[in-house]
Amino acid sequence: MPAFPAxxxxxxxxxxxxxxxxxxxxxxxxxxxxxxxxxxxxxxLRAAGAAIKDRTLRHLDxxxxxxxxxxxxxxGHVHWAADADxxxxxxxxxxxxxxxxEVVKVKSMATQEIGLNGALAxxxxxxxxxxxxxxxxxxxxxxxxxxxxxxxxxNRGEIRDIFAERMAEWGRPAPxxxxxxxxxxxxxxxxxxxxxFLNAKVGISGANFMVAETGTLVVVESEGNGRMCLTLxxxxxxxxxxxxxxxxxxxxxxxxxxLPRSSTAERMNPYTSxxxxxxxxxxxxxxxxxLLDNGRTDTLADTVGRQALRCIRCSACLNVCPVYxxxxxxxxxxxxxxxIGAILTPxxxxxxxxxxxxxxxxxxxCGACYEVCPVAIDIPEIxxxxxxxxxxxxxxxVRGTRTVIKPAKGHAAERAAMRAARWALDHPRVLRTGxxxxxxxxxxxxxxxxxxxxxxxxxxxLPKVPEESFRDWWRRTRGESGTxxxxxxx
Amino acid sequence: MARIRHALADVPRAxxxxxxxxxxTYHRVHGDRTPAETADLxxxxxxxxxxxxHRTDAPSLPALIARLLADRGATSVxxxxxxxxxxxxxxxDAVRRVPDTAELTPHDLDAVSSxxxxxxxxxxxxxxxxxxxxxxxxxxxxxxxxxxxxxxIRVPDQVVGSVPEGLERLDPARPLTWxxxxxxxxxxxxxRVEGVHGPRTLEVILTGPPAGPETAGQSR
Ligand code: SF4
Numbered sequence: 084m085p086a087f088p089a090x091x092x093x094x095x096x097x098x099x100x101x102x103x104x105x106x107x108x109x110x111x112x113x114x115x116x117x118x119x120x121x122x123x124x125x126x127x128l129r130a131a132g133a134a135i136k137d138r139t140l141r142h143l144d145x146x147x148x149x150x151x152x153x154x155x156x157x158x159g160h161v162h163w164a165a166d167a168d169x170x171x172x173x174x175x176x177x178x179x180x181x182x183x184x185e186v187v188k189v190k191s192m193a194t195q196e197i198g199l200n201g202a203l204a205x206x207x208x209x210x211x212x213x214x215x216x217x218x219x220x221x222x223x224x225x226x227x228x229x230x231x232x233x234x235x236x237x238n239r240g241e242i243r244d245i246f247a248e249r250m251a252e253w254g255r256p257a258p259x260x261x262x263x264x265x266x267x268x269x270x271x272x273x274x275x276x277x278x279x280f281l282n283a284k285v286g287i288s289g290a291n292f293m294v295a296e297t298g299t300l301v302v303v304e305s306e307g308n309g310r311m312c313l314t315l316x317x318x319x320x321x322x323x324x325x326x327x328x329x330x331x332x333x334x335x336x337x338x339x340x341x342l343p344r345s346s347t348a349e350r351m352n353p354y355t356s357x358x359x360x361x362x363x364x365x366x367x368x369x370x371x372x373x374l375l376d377n378g379r380t381d382t383l384a385d386t387v388g389r390q391a392l393r394c395i396r397c398s399a400c401l402n403v404c405p406v407y408x409x410x411x412x413x414x415x416x417x418x419x420x421x422x423i424g425a426i427l428t429p430x431x432x433x434x435x436x437x438x439x440x441x442x443x444x445x446x447x448x449c450g451a452c453y454e455v456c457p458v459a460i461d462i463p464e465i466x467x468x469x470x471x472x473x474x475x476x477x478x479x480x481v482r483g484t485r486t487v488i489k490p491a492k493g494h495a496a497e498r499a500a501m502r503a504a505r506w507a508l509d510h511p512r513v514l515r516t517g518x519x520x521x522x523x524x525x526x527x528x529x530x531x532x533x534x535x536x537x538x539x540x541x542x543x544x545l546p547k548v549p550e551e552s553f554r555d556w557w558r559r560t561r562g563e564s565g566t567x568x569x570x571x572x573x
Numbered sequence: 574m575a576r577i578r579h580a581l582a583d584v585p586r587a588x589x590x591x592x593x594x595x596x597x598t599y600h601r602v603h604g605d606r607t608p609a610e611t612a613d614l615x616x617x618x619x620x621x622x623x624x625x626x627h628r629t630d631a632p633s634l635p636a637l638i639a640r641l642l643a644d645r646g647a648t649s650v651x652x653x654x655x656x657x658x659x660x661x662x663x664x665x666d667a668v669r670r671v672p673d674t675a676e677l678t679p680h681d682l683d684a685v686s687s688x689x690x691x692x693x694x695x696x697x698x699x700x701x702x703x704x705x706x707x708x709x710x711x712x713x714x715x716x717x718x719x720x721x722x723x724x725x726i727r728v729p730d731q732v733v734g735s736v737p738e739g740l741e742r743l744d745p746a747r748p749l750t751w752x753x754x755x756x757x758x759x760x761x762x763x764x765r766v767e768g769v770h771g772p773r774t775l776e777v778i779l780t781g782p783p784a785g786p787e788t789a790g791q792s793r
Contacts, residue, residue, distance in 0.1 A: 106763075107762075141581065144577045215758045219760070269768070269769050273769050276770065280679065305769075310771060311717065350622075356751075365713055365748060366712075384580035483576035
C-alpha cells in the first residue's frame with residue numbers, strides 16, 4: 084500500500100470517483116444536520132455518550148470480565164484474540180468444526196480490519212458478503228471506501244456492470260437485461276443473496292455494541308441482511324473489538340439515539356437486532372463471541388489517543404472532511420478511512436510504516452470532524468499528538484509492552500509524512516475549506532470539556548486548533564526550511 | 574487481561590467506574606404529548622419511513638386484517654402461536670395458515686406470502702415497533718423471510734414516546750428486533766430503495782379506542 088499522498092494523488096485525478104464522493108458526502112452531511120437538529124438535547128446526548136465510553140474504557144478490564152460472564156451464562160462461548168492472526172485462526176477453526184465450507188457475513192469493520200475473508204479463503208472457506216454495498220465491493224474485487232456506504236465510489240452504471248459480469252461466478256446470476264435503476268439492482272441482489280441466506284449454516288457478524296451487564300449484543304442495519312445472518316444459521320460467530328462495550332442496557336438509550344442520526348441521518352435505522360446468548364428454537368443454537376484486541380490495548384495505553392476508542396463508527400466525520408472528499412477512502416489504506424482512520428489506523432498499527440506515518444498528516448486540522456462526532460472525539464488533538472510522535476518519537480505501547488520509538492527523522496516514514504502534509508498544502512481548496520470551517524466553529528470549541536472529559540481536560544489544555552493553523556504548525560515543527568519540503572528530510 | 578490492566582496504568586487502582594461521571598441531562602422524552610398525540614406522532618413517523626399505517630378499533634380489526642391480506646393476494650400467512658384467534662377470524666380458509674414452529678425451515682417460510690404479528694412496544698419519536706419474540710410475535714425469522722408483514726399495535730398501552738421509554742419496557746434477555754419502516758438500502762448513489770432482504774411491505778395497524786375528543790388528553 085503506497086503512503087497517503089501517492090494514493091490520494093491517484094484518486095484526486097479520478098474525476099468520476101471525486102464526483103461520486105462529493106455527491107454522497109454532501110447529501111449525507113445535509114441530511115444529518117437536519118436529523119440532529121430535531122433533538123434539542125443533542126449536546127447532552129453527545130456528552131453522555133462520550134462519558135459512558137470514557138467510563139467503559141477506564142475500567143475496560145472489569146467490563147470485559149462482566150461481559151464474558153454474562154455471555155457465558157446466556158449460553159454463548161467467549162474467545163480472546165490478541166491480534167488479527169489469532170482472531171482469524173479462531174474463526175477458521177470454529178467454522179471448520181461445523182463442517183461447513185461457506186459462511187454468510189454481516190458487514191463488519193472488525194472482520195475487514197483483520198482480513199478475515201482472505202484468511203477463510205486460504206482455508207478453503209468462502210465468505211459471502213451480504214450487505215449490498217459490500218456485495219458490490221466483493222463482486223468487483225474492490226476495497227471498501229467508506230464506513231457506512233463502502234461502495235460510495237461506484238455509480239449505478241458501474242454497479243450494473245459488476246452484477247451482470249460477476250454474479251454468476253458467486254451464485255445466482257444477475258437477471259437478463261438488468262438495468263441500472265437502483266430498484267432493479269436491489270432486486271438482483273435480493274435474489275442472488277436469498278439462496279445464500281436460506282441455505283447458510285454459519286453466520287459471521289460484528290456488533291455495534293455489547294452490554295457488559297447483560298451480555299447482549301446489538302447490530303444496527305437497514306437491509307435485513309443482518310437479521311438473516313443473525314437468525315437463520317445454526318452457528319453464529321461475532322468478531323467484536325474490545326472497545327465496543329457499554330456498561331448497562333440502559334446506556335443503549337444514548338447510543339441508539341446518537342448513532343442513526345449521525346450515520347444515516349435517520350431517526351432510526353430500519354432494523355436493530357439484539358441477542359443475548361442463544362434462545363431455544365429461535366435463532367442460532369451455537370453462539371461464539373471473539374473479542375478482538377489487535378492494537379486496541381496499545382491505543383488504550385495512550386492517554387491522549389485513548390479517546391479514539393470511543394468511536395461508534397457512524398462515519399459522520401468522513402462526510403465533513405475536505406481531505407476525505409478529495410482523496411477518497413482507498414487512500415487511507417485500511418478498513419478505517421477519513422478522519423477516524425487517520426487517527427485510529429496509526430494507533431492500531433503503529434507509525435513505523437510509510438503509510439501509517441503519513442496518515443496523521445492527511446488532514447487540514449479544520450476541526451469539522453470534531454464538531455460532528457457524536458461521542459466528541461477530539462480528532463485534531465490526536466492528529467497533532469500523532470504527528471509529534473512521528474517526528475519526535477517517544478514512549479508507546481507495542482503489543483502490550485512499553486517501549487520508546489525513535490523519531491522518524493530522515494526515514495522513509497518521515498518523508499512519506501512530509502509528502503502527505505505537502506499534498507494537503509498543494510490542494511488549496513482542502514486547506515481553504517478547512518480554515519473557513521475552523522474560524523466559523525471557533526467559538527464552539529470549549530476550553531474545558533463538559534462533564535465526561537472534565538477530569539481529563541482539567542490537567543491539560545485542549546488543543547488550540549483554530550489558533551494554530553496548519554501552516555503555522557508546519558513552520559513550528561519543521562523549522563525555517565520546512566516549506567521547502569523534501570529537501571529538509573535528507 | 575493483564576495487557577489491558579497494564580494499559581490502564583494511569584487509572585488509580587482504587588478508582589471505581591462511578592468516578593467517571595455520566596450526566597444524564599438529556600431528555601427522557603422530547604416534548605409534552607397526550608397519549609393521542611403520541612399515537613399520531615407514531616403514525617406520522619412510521620409513514621415517513623414508508624410503512625403503511627392503518628387505524629382501527631378492536632371490533633373492526635379482523636375485517637381489516639382480512640382485507641389487507643386479500644389486497645395483497647396472500648395465499649398463505651405465518652401465524653405466531655400466541656396470536657389472538659379473533660385476529661384472523663375473518664380471513665377465508667383458502668388462505669393457508671402456517672403455524673410458527675421450530676420445524677418450519679427458512680425454505681418453508683420463503684414460500685409464505687404474509688405474516689401477522691403483535692408487538693412488544695412501539696416508539697413514537699422514531700417510528701419504531703419492537704418485537705421481543707413473545708408468543709404473539711413468534712420466532713424472529715417469521716417476520717423476516719415473508720415479503721409482507723402486518724404488525725398490530727395496541728393503542729395506547731403499547732405506545733411510548735421515546736427510545737429511553739421504550740428500552741425500560743424491554744427485557745434484554747429476550748431477542749429483540751426493532752423495526753422502523755420496511756427493509757431499505759441507500760447503497761446505490763444514496764437513492765433509497767425499499768426492500769432488499771427483509772419484508773418489502775410493512776403494514777402497521779394501530780388498534781384502540783376510536784380517536785375522539787374524549788380520549789385525547791386521557792392519561793390512559
Ligand atoms: S470518530 Fe466520531 S464521527 Fe468519526 S466515525 Fe467515529 S464516532 Fe463517528
